[in-house]
Each structure stands twice: as structure tokens, then as C-alpha cells.
Amino acid sequence: MRKYEWFTQKVDSRWGGTMIGFADARSRAEAYIATLRIDDVLIIEDAVTETADAWYFPYNGAAFLLHGDSSAALAGNVPIKVPKNGGEACFENPVPPEGVLSDRWCDQFQCVVERLGQSARVQRKYLQHWRVGVDELALEFGDLLLPHRLSLTDDQEEAAREIDRRLREMTDAPDIGQWSSIGLSDPRWVEIRRVARALLMSLRSGRPISDCR
Structure with missing residues (x-):
């Protein structure tokens, strides 16, 4: 059966x-x-x-x-x-019970920040494994960036907003392949990785963003 x-x-x-x-x-x-x-x-x-x-x-x-x-x-x-x-x-997306959702929200956010901070090679492997496009990295982040569900310090929220702004700027910019697998080597993605890594380090250590850049 x-x-x-x-x-x-x-x-x-x-x-x-x-x-x-x-x-x-x-x-x-x-x-x-x-x-x-x-x-x-x-x-x-x-x-x-x-x-x-x-x-x-x-x-x-x-x-x-x-x-x-x-x-x-x-x-x-x-x-x-x-x-x-x-x-x-x-x-509709499957939604776990509210208590479970609340417990996991911060962990899930930290996971997507980690993915945004990974190298282009690792990101390509992740996207190929799940058979989704490069824009999934931005969609995941946008879905979870809800400050009222996250316990972020002011500078952590500022860093998260910077990532969101940079992703939106790439969306609004002329398409020169930045949302392709090869485009993950674009300098704009390099900058997003830099901010994401600092944010991830701050989330894990509790240190200010300025000490993590």
C-alpha cells in the first residue's frame, strides 16, 4: 500500500x-x-x-x-x-500550526540569510537540487522578512532592509542576466553576499553588525 x-x-x-x-x-x-x-x-x-x-x-x-x-x-x-x-x-502554501510557525520563523529566516551569503557555486547546487530559478533566493527572503515575527536588533533590521533593497534594485534593473545561474557571479550578488554574511554572523553571535563586516 x-x-x-x-x-x-x-x-x-x-x-x-x-x-x-x-x-x-x-x-x-x-x-x-x-x-x-x-x-x-x-x-x-x-x-x-x-x-x-x-x-x-x-x-x-x-x-x-x-x-x-x-x-x-x-x-x-x-x-x-x-x-x-x-x-x-x-x-495555497502548506502552513504548520501557529505555534510551530512562530517557533520556526526565526530559524527559517536565518537559513535563507545563510543561503544568500553562500558562494555562487553552492547557491547553484541548491537551486538545481530544488529545480527552482535564481529568483527563489529573493522570494524566500522576502516571504520571511516580517519584522513583527523576528526579534531583530535595529542594526540587524537595517542590514536585512539593505539586502531587500538590493534585491529589489536588481529586479527593477534592466535584465542583463542577473537572475540566471551565471548571473550569480554578478557584482551585485557579491555585495548581497557580503551583507548577508555579516547579518548571519550577528544573528548567530548576538554581536553588532559593525563587528561582523
Whole structure:
């Protein structure tokens, strides 16, 4: 028995209802993708996430997933949620319970800061492993940069804002390949790494940013 089938049966017995299976949920996700009218999109099979009440199907351009063609990568795409009770599919990220979310937020932020501070070679390996575009580095950071969830000192927040500003400036600038894998060697990325490393050191040690540059 597949793990998805076992989990569905477990939920069925607990809720006492007839739930849809994984195969049906996947078909619904594919049908939902079809409504986007985007050619050659594939579900990322090994990244499907399951919770007690739904499956989440991430997806991206086929040429990007199969051949690494960054021009076919879809930026900022949110997984498709298919409820196990047969409800309508929608775009939604899986969200852990609020207590867990609060406990992990700072750790997750520190992880994305660490990724921004890594060398271009390490960043390329990370992006290739998860089959996502370079812009994912900026999207991850932007999603987690919420000061009310983070216990940042004034200078740490200032450094985080500087990273955010530099990323936005690259987004607004003419496209000369800064968001490609090769573009990770762009001097602007070098500066972002410098600030990110100082911020990471400060987050880990509690020292002022000025002592970490």
C-alpha cells in the first residue's frame, strides 16, 4: 500500500467520511494547472506535500525541470492545494500550526540569510537540487522578512532592509542576466553576499553588525 493511500484511509476512519485518494487529487491538480493556460507545465513529483486534510502539488515549466532552461522557470508559483474532502483546488502554501510557525520563523529566516551569503557555486547546487530559478533566493527572503515575527536588533533590521533593497534594485534593473545561474557571479550578488554574511554572523553571535563586516 502506498503511503498516500494508507494516510487517506487513516483520515477516513477518523473523520468518518469518504475522502478522495491521491491519484484523484493529482488528476484534480493537473486539471487546475490546465486552467492556467501555460504550456508544458509539470508537477514536481518528489516535492508533493501531504497534510491531514490536503495534498499540495508544486509545479514548474517542463523545459526548466527536465533541461534546466531558466527561461521556462515560473517565478513565484504557489503550490496547488487539493483538499482530501473533495473540495475545490486552489493556490495555497502548506502552513504548520501557529505555534510551530512562530517557533520556526526565526530559524527559517536565518537559513535563507545563510543561503544568500553562500558562494555562487553552492547557491547553484541548491537551486538545481530544488529545480527552482535564481529568483527563489529573493522570494524566500522576502516571504520571511516580517519584522513583527523576528526579534531583530535595529542594526540587524537595517542590514536585512539593505539586502531587500538590493534585491529589489536588481529586479527593477534592466535584465542583463542577473537572475540566471551565471548571473550569480554578478557584482551585485557579491555585495548581497557580503551583507548577508555579516547579518548571519550577528544573528548567530548576538554581536553588532559593525563587528561582523
